[in-house]
Amino acid sequence: MNPYTWRAVVNGAEAELHVQPAERLLTILRDDLGLTGTKVSCELGRCGSCIVHMDGRPVNACLVMAYQCNGASITTIEGLAEGDLHKVQEAFLEEGGFQCGYCTPGMIMSVKALLDETPNPTTDQIKEGLSGNICRCTGYGGILRAVKRCGGNASK
Amino acid sequence: MLTRGERTSHKWRRRPDGPDKVTGALRYLTDMSLPGMLHGKVLRSAEPHAFVLDIRTAKAERVPGVAAVITHLDVPGLNRFGIVNPDQPVLCEDRVRYVGDAIAAVAADTKETAEYALSLIEVDYEPIPVVDDPELALLPESPKLHEGGNVLHRTSYRKGEPEDAFAGCTHIVEGTYYTPRQMHAYMETEGGLFVPEADGRLTVYAATQHGYKDRMQLSRILGIPEEAIRIVSSPIGGSFGGKDELNVQPYGALLARKAGIPVKLHNSRRESVRAGLKRHPMKIVMKTGIDGEGRLIAHEARITADTGAYSTLGAPVLNFATEHASGPYRIPHVSIEGVSVFTNNGVSGEFRGFGGNQAIFAVESQMNRLAELAGMDPWEFRRLNLREPDDPGPLGQRILPSAGLLKAWQSIADSEVWSRRTRKPTESEPWIKRGVGAALAMHGSGLGYGIPDPGGGRLSLTKEGKLEAAFSFEEFGQGITATLELMLMERFGCGADDLSIVIGDTDRVPHTGSSTASRSTTIAHIALSKLHPQLSERLIAGASAMAGVAAERLMTGPGGIWIKPDDDSGSSLAATYKELAETLGGELAFETKFDFPVTPDPIVGGHYLYTCAAVAVEAEINTLTGAVRLLAKHHAVAAGPAVNPMGYIGQIEGASVMAQGFTLTEDALMLDGHYKTENLDNYIVPTIRDVADDFTLHAIEELPEGDPYGPRGIGEVGSVALAPAIAMAVRDAVGKWVNRLPIPREELIESFASQLAGKTEGAGAT
Numbered sequence: 001m002n003p004y005t006w007r008a009v010v011n012g013a014e015a016e017l018h019v020q021p022a023e024r025l026l027t028i029l030r031d032d033l034g035l036t037g038t039k040v041s042c043e044l045g046r047c048g049s050c051i052v053h054m055d056g057r058p059v060n061a062c063l064v065m066a067y068q069c070n071g072a073s074i075t076t077i078e079g080l081a082e083g084d085l086h087k088v089q090e091a092f093l094e095e096g097g098f099q100c101g102y103c104t105p106g107m108i109m110s111v112k113a114l115l116d117e118t119p120n121p122t123t124d125q126i127k128e129g130l131s132g133n134i135c136r137c138t139g140y141g142g143i144l145r146a147v148k149r150c151g152g153n154a155s156k
Numbered sequence: 157m158l159t160r161g162e163r164t165s166h167k168w169r170r171r172p173d174g175p176d177k178v179t180g181a182l183r184y185l186t187d188m189s190l191p192g193m194l195h196g197k198v199l200r201s202a203e204p205h206a207f208v209l210d211i212r213t214a215k216a217e218r219v220p221g222v223a224a225v226i227t228h229l230d231v232p233g234l235n236r237f238g239i240v241n242p243d244q245p246v247l248c249e250d251r252v253r254y255v256g257d258a259i260a261a262v263a264a265d266t267k268e269t270a271e272y273a274l275s276l277i278e279v280d281y282e283p284i285p286v287v288d289d290p291e292l293a294l295l296p297e298s299p300k301l302h303e304g305g306n307v308l309h310r311t312s313y314r315k316g317e318p319e320d321a322f323a324g325c326t327h328i329v330e331g332t333y334y335t336p337r338q339m340h341a342y343m344e345t346e347g348g349l350f351v352p353e354a355d356g357r358l359t360v361y362a363a364t365q366h367g368y369k370d371r372m373q374l375s376r377i378l379g380i381p382e383e384a385i386r387i388v389s390s391p392i393g394g395s396f397g398g399k400d401e402l403n404v405q406p407y408g409a410l411l412a413r414k415a416g417i418p419v420k421l422h423n424s425r426r427e428s429v430r431a432g433l434k435r436h437p438m439k440i441v442m443k444t445g446i447d448g449e450g451r452l453i454a455h456e457a458r459i460t461a462d463t464g465a466y467s468t469l470g471a472p473v474l475n476f477a478t479e480h481a482s483g484p485y486r487i488p489h490v491s492i493e494g495v496s497v498f499t500n501n502g503v504s505g506e507f508r509g510f511g512g513n514q515a516i517f518a519v520e521s522q523m524n525r526l527a528e529l530a531g532m533d534p535w536e537f538r539r540l541n542l543r544e545p546d547d548p549g550p551l552g553q554r555i556l557p558s559a560g561l562l563k564a565w566q567s568i569a570d571s572e573v574w575s576r577r578t579r580k581p582t583e584s585e586p587w588i589k590r591g592v593g594a595a596l597a598m599h600g601s602g603l604g605y606g607i608p609d610p611g612g613g614r615l616s617l618t619k620e621g622k623l624e625a626a627f628s629f630e631e632f633g634q635g636i637t638a639t640l641e642l643m644l645m646e647r648f649g650c651g652a653d654d655l656s657i658v659i660g661d662t663d664r665v666p667h668t669g670s671s672t673a674s675r676s677t678t679i680a681h682i683a684l685s686k687l688h689p690q691l692s693e694r695l696i697a698g699a700s701a702m703a704g705v706a707a708e709r710l711m712t713g714p715g716g717i718w719i720k721p722d723d724d725s726g727s728s729l730a731a732t733y734k735e736l737a738e739t740l741g742g743e744l745a746f747e748t749k750f751d752f753p754v755t756p757d758p759i760v761g762g763h764y765l766y767t768c769a770a771v772a773v774e775a776e777i778n779t780l781t782g783a784v785r786l787l788a789k790h791h792a793v794a795a796g797p798a799v800n801p802m803g804y805i806g807q808i809e810g811a812s813v814m815a816q817g818f819t820l821t822e823d824a825l826m827l828d829g830h831y832k833t834e835n836l837d838n839y840i841v842p843t844i845r846d847v848a849d850d851f852t853l854h855a856i857e858e859l860p861e862g863d864p865y866g867p868r869g870i871g872e873v874g875s876v877a878l879a880p881a882i883a884m885a886v887r888d889a890v891g892k893w894v895n896r897l898p899i900p901r902e903e904l905i906e907s908f909a910s911q912l913a914g915k916t917e918g919a920g921a922t
Contacts (some may be wrong), residue, residue, distance in 0.1 A: 012891060036187035037180020039393075041343050042425045042836040049343055077180035093170045095160070096802040099810065100633025102343040102393030103176030121510040123849065130844045134836065136394050137633045138339050138806055139813030140844040141851060145160070 006066045010035070011022050011079025015065075019066050026050045029066040029076060037077040037105045048133030051106040051113075052076045060111040060132075077105035080112060088112055088150055097146035099137035107133045111147055158855035164801035171802070172652065173391065178768035184393050185361040186347040186422045194348070196411045197270040197423040198222070198404065198608030199277050200430055201252035201259055202853050204288075204500040204829025206248050206281035215276040221269040223278075224415040227260045231410065233379030238403045239369060243302065244404045244466035244503070246377055252281070253301050253465035254500050256431030257831055263411040263419045274741065286829040290462045290497035291439070299431040301465060301498040308463050308496040309471035309480040313551055318379040322456035325445030327529040333442070333518040333596075334896040336823035337462070338435035339833075340507060341841050342632075344393020346432065347422030357384050358409060365400040365630055366670035367662045378408050378413065385409075390660030392632035396814070397506035398433050400672055401468045405420040425835050433505035434824050436461040436473055436496070440481070440518040450530040452488075452541045457481040459494035459515070462491030464503040470496045472607065473504070475761030476600065482550050483519040484561050484598040484734060484768070485541040500829040506672065508811065509875045512599050513818060517897065520595040520880030534570055534884060538596055545845065553605070553755040553762035556865070560768035560794025560856055561598055567792030567854045568594045573772040574790070577888065587780045587908070590787075593884025594772035595877040600763025601869050602672040602752040607761065609675070609752040612668045613683030615691050616745035621734030622656040623648060623691075625684070626665040629644070629676050634871055635803035636676050642800050643680060647688045651714040654733055666747055674767065674869025675752055677799065681866030683748055690746045695733075698740055703730035735848035754863055765865055767873045768794040768856075769811070773848075775885040780908065782901025784820055784886065788850035789878075795868040796859045804870055808853050817842045819879040820898050 002018040009015070010033060017032055026043075029035040029052070042063045050061040053075040080086045088111050091097065100106040107130065114121060114129035121129060122142035126147050135143060176182035198427040213225045220457035228235055228247040236242040248257050260277050264270040287293045292308040300306055322328060326862040348362025358378070364370045367387040370722070375382040390398065404421045407518055412419040423431070443456040459477055463470035475495040481492050527537035542565060568574050614626040625644055629636050640657050644650070658664050668679060692712055700718035701708040710717050710729035716732035731739075755764040774788040791808050796806040821840035825832040859866070884893040890904060 009641065030187075034189075035180075036183065039343070040422075041345065044425075044837055047343065047838045082178065083209070085175070085178065092178045096171075096777060096806050098174070098177050098633075098808055099392040099635065100343065100392065101182060102184065104177050105180040123739045127845045127847070130222050134341075134343065136343055136396070136814070136841065137810045139809035139811070140847045141809035142802075142806055144847070149502055 002063040004066070007072050008069060008071065009073040011076060019063065021067040022060055023066045025064040025066065025069050029061060035076050035078055039102055039105055048110060049103055049106045051109045051133065053109060053113060056116070058110055077109060080108065088115070091146040091149040095149055096142035097138065098142070100141060103133060103135045107135060111150070115150055123148070149156060158251040158805055158853045159800055160619055160800060165799050166573065168643060169638065169642065170800065171510065171635060172625050172641055173637055180800065181726040182391060184344055184391055185349065185363055185388070186344060188349040188361055189352065190349065190418045191418060193418040193420050194265060194411070194415055195267040195270050196261060196263045196408055196419045197274050198258050198407050199260040199265070199274050200427070201248070201255055201257040203281045203283055204255050204277070205284040205286045206252050207284065208252060208259065209280040209282055212278040214261060215395060216273040217571050219269060219273040219276065222262060222273045223262060223417060224263040224411050225273070226410050226414060226700065230414060231377060234376045237373050237377060237403055237406060238467050238514060239469055240471060244691065252570040254502055256502060258407065261407040261411055263415050281841045283785040286500045288499055288501055288826065288829050290460050293497045293499050294676050296411055308467055308498055309474050311474055311494040313478055313490065313492045315698055317488040317551060318454040318456055318491040321489035322443070322445050325399060325453050326448040327427040327526060328443060328445040329522055329525040329529065330443045331522055331525065331895055333440045334519060335438050335514040335517060336897050337826065338818050338822050339429065339824045339839055340433070341400030341836065341839065342394030342396060342398055345423040345425055345428040346399060346403040348404065348408060349418060350412035351418040352412050352416055358388060358411060358413060359386045359388065360405055361388045362405050362408065363399045363632070364389045365395055365397065365632070365658060365672050366666045367628055367630065368521045369670065370405060371662050372670045373402055374405060374409055374894060378387070378409055387662045388660060388746050390629055390631045391662045394779070395632040396508045397672065400506045400670070401433060403432065405412045429824065429834050430470060433468065433503055433507070434468070435507040436504040436514065438477065438514040440514060440520055442522050444522045444526060446526050446530055449919040450537055450540055452454055452485055453488040457492045457518070461496040462499050462501055462504060463496040464499060464501050466503050468503060468505040470504060472603070472761060473506065473511040475604065475607055477515040479550050479600065479763065480512040480763060481515040483523065484543050484596060486543050486547060491586045501826050504539060508814065509872050510673065512876045512888065513815070513879065516876050517879040520877065521883055524880070524884045525893065535574065535594060539565060539788055549762060551762045552760045553757040555764055555766060557757060558766065558768065558794065559858070563856045564768045564792040564794050565596055567856065568770045568772045570789065571772050571852070573774050573788045576774055587778060587847065589777045589779060589889035590774065591777065591889025592772065593879040593881045593888060594770060595884065596770045597805045597877040598766040598768045599873045599876050601765045601767060602754065602763060603673050604761040604763050605754045605759055610667060610669045610681065610749065611679040612666055612747065612749040612750050613680065613687060614666045614689035614745055614747040615684065617691065617695065617733060617737055617740070618656060619737055619743055621732065623650060623654050623733065623772040624656040624658060626658040627668045627680060628662070629659045629668065630671045631659060634807065635800055636671065638803055639677055639800040640680055643684055646710045647684060648692065649714065650712060654715060660875060669752070674871045677867050677869050678765065678865055679752065684749065686748045689747045691744065694744055695736060697735050699731040702735065702739055706731055763870060767868045767870065769873045769877055771877045771881045773878065773881045773885055775882055775889060777889045777904055779890060779904060779906045782904040784882065784899060786816060786848040789848045790852045790854065791874060792854040792856060793870055793873055794856035795870045797857045797867050798855045804855060805853055807870050808874035809851065811872065811879055813842050814849065815875040815878035816846065818897060819882045823898055
């Protein structure tokens with residue numbers, strides 16, 4: 001057993017695991033906790049497929065090691081909605097903000113982080129806030145419409 | 157214009173796979189796991205071209221936790237794969253031809269153990285000179301990759317006497333065009349779960365675009381009957397053609413069968429880049445001539461495609477490029493020749509657009525130059541030369557006449573974006589230049605004449621009382637499940653909860669062909685047009701007997717069969733689907749088989765159905781940095797009715813941005829047979845920042861009268877015409893011709909001093 005104990009609050013529930021201190025949060029979530037809603041794609045922090053919230057801030061889970069998030073509060077896509085769908089999830093459904101859906105969990109977590117900080121973002125602010133998330137299917141049109149539906153202003 | 161609005165509101169529906177996608181609940185095949193499963197890893201070649209003298213695996217086999225190590229000696233059947241011509245080794249015996257070639261694979265209790273064991277496998281190579289240039293590969297002294305030499309395939313099409321006809325041309329344009337090694341860059345890399353079942357069968361949970369083809373190929377490799385294999389191939393995190401060919405399936409299957417334990421494989425992005433398919437880089441040399449009035453007289457094209465190390469669909473891609481190299485124009489004298497060449501540069505294969513994108517960039521660029529020489533507006537020049545609906549197709553074959561091309565042309569002519577070509581706004585800074593461009597294309601659907609292209613479908617009332625449609629299609633994001641749902645709801649008048657849609661599982665669906673070549677929507681339309689009346693009639697007959705109401709007074713609807721009101725009293729339910737299923741006592745199923753429509757003329761690869769499209773674009777070029785920014789796009793697509801507007805818009809928007817990457821930033825660079833762009837940090841896919849703020853989609857929905865083929869596929873056509881439109885916009889903005897993609901920024905940079913000087917001179921000149 002690994003001597004290192006990792007403790008965190010994941011989606012509101014306490015989690016305790018014995019892992020390598022340098023284990024990636026991405027691996028902990030997907031392989032140890034079975035939270036496969038967080039996706040794996042480039043594994044170098046470029047594509048945003050693995051974005052989760054760590055103490056309310058968006059992070060690429062592939063770049064965060066166990067020792068860096070020990071004691072933190074982690075929210076993944078599975079923990080976003082309380083009961084019904086979150087308004088961002090509703091908006092993605094309604095506007096066609098996804099196709100294959102593989103970038104979607106990370107994208108939605110980025111949108112949530114953007115709206116937490118900037119409730120009524122301009123188009124430029126949306127583009128800045130989501131520039132760390134690659135979507136290969138939609139051409140981003142449906143994503144922009146979804147975010148605007150959530151409170152973004154169509155104007156610059 | 158096709159937007160989310162009143163016109164589409166009744167068909168604007170949330171996708172059935174949506175809730176699971178936005179909540180992260182959806183299990184992709186690479187998310188699956190089983191208790192006690194093993195983790196597989198594949199050893200890829202360290203050399204792009206070498207003889208393999210020896211492979212030693214003893215040390216790897218001794219690592220605790222390793223359950224199976226395989227080499228070519230462990231392949232019981234055919235040690236080759238390839239959709240058309242199986243020439244790619246599953247596991248190389250004595251030679252490697254690219255850095256993605258597999259030599260060995262390991263299954264172990266953890267991924268780390270598998271990786272460690274892989275590092276202990278020793279391979280002795282004797283390097284062979286690397287063949288990394290298709291033109292050099294054609295020289296007699298070049299090393300030969302395959303027994304038959306370095307030519308995979310040649311094409312040729314000829315009509316008239318082009319050589320003589322050039323002599324009579326007033327203007328001739330000669331151009332050489334280069335296109336990049338674009339990567340599909342689906343967000344989910346290849347992988348899956350491979351499960352040896354208790355009854356001796358094998359279940360493969362892995363992405364593909366043609367489950368039955370994977371089953372056939374794996375059966376050949378494993379030396380077991382096809383029926384002993386089940387392929388579950390959906391959902392998929394993106395494909396764009398890239399997962400059509402086998403990728404990790406042979407290794408997962410072999411390891412799982414050797415170990416007798418389920419095995420999971422999931423490529424890292426680097427493994428995906430190294431082993432995966434790319435779009436064929438092409439060099440296209442064209443010579444095109446017009447008469448004094450601007451009419452096209454003669455056209456020559458010479459296409460050289462870098463197909464990489466193995467065949468996969470390299471030959472059909474070249475056929476497609478050849479077919480699309482003369483554009484939607486009337487040209488009396490044509491000569492097109494193509495060659496697809498083996499090199500040690502990865503493997504090129506199927507990719508959205510299928511060779512059309514490259515050819516259309518070249519031929520549309522020729523049109524731009526010719527129009528300028530003729531002193532004509534480039535769009536009027538196209539109108540003058542446009543083919544007529546009844547003209548033969550680009551290979552001289554009969555094609556289905558359509559007015560779509562002219563309508564797509566007209567859409568651009570009438571567009572706001574195109575109107576800005578003549579009245580340009582003043583640039584804010586002297587180094588920012590604006591330009592407008594447009595391009596036109598027709599793009600074939602289906603696999604083409606002479607290539608087996610089976611379609612079909614099954615429609616049934618299940619024992620549970622669901623209306624069930626089954627097709628061997630895959631859902632990789634395009635929205636085929638949403639489209640099927642809409643088609644069924646429209647035909648039966650039923651609700652979504654009356655439906656069951658089954659795809660992507662060879663144990664549960666009939667063979668209805670591949671999810672490629674923009675064919676699925678057309679196949680589904682034809683199949684349901686045949687099957688719906690059959691099932692509907694039986695359901696109504698059943699309800700008629702149950703309720704004692706004449707069949708003429710019954711109709712299918714939400715929840716079951718309804719009695720049509722004969723006054724204002726409103727309709728009432730005669731029998732629910734569930735009651736019908738119980739009364740009929742079992743499944744009521746209808747199946748159909750047919751081939752995708754092809755031209756009656758025996759021209760291999762020739763298409764019958766085409767989707768026509770045009771795009772206009774406004775771009776801004778920063779001549780200090782060479783950056784091209786897109787401000788506005790107007791896409792016109794003539795593909796028949798928009799069955800699923802959300803899907804339709806999404807496909808065109810997505811294809812357009814993918815084409816933007818092809819034009820401006822994307823290229824999987826190779827040096828001496830090794831990839832220099834190994835991940836998404838230096839392989840530059842467009843982000844949300846690159847999106848044009850102004851996007852218009854004009855869906856031209858009219859079909860010819862009595863058309864039996866219904867909606868045409870729109871998965872590819874949004875990607876084929878953007879590059880030459882941007883090239884025209886660049887010419888318009890800065891006066892430079894672009895002949896290489898992605899457009900090299902350095903070609904657009906001008907010194908600040910020269911620009912200031914130019915501004916002064918420019919003011920004087922205009």
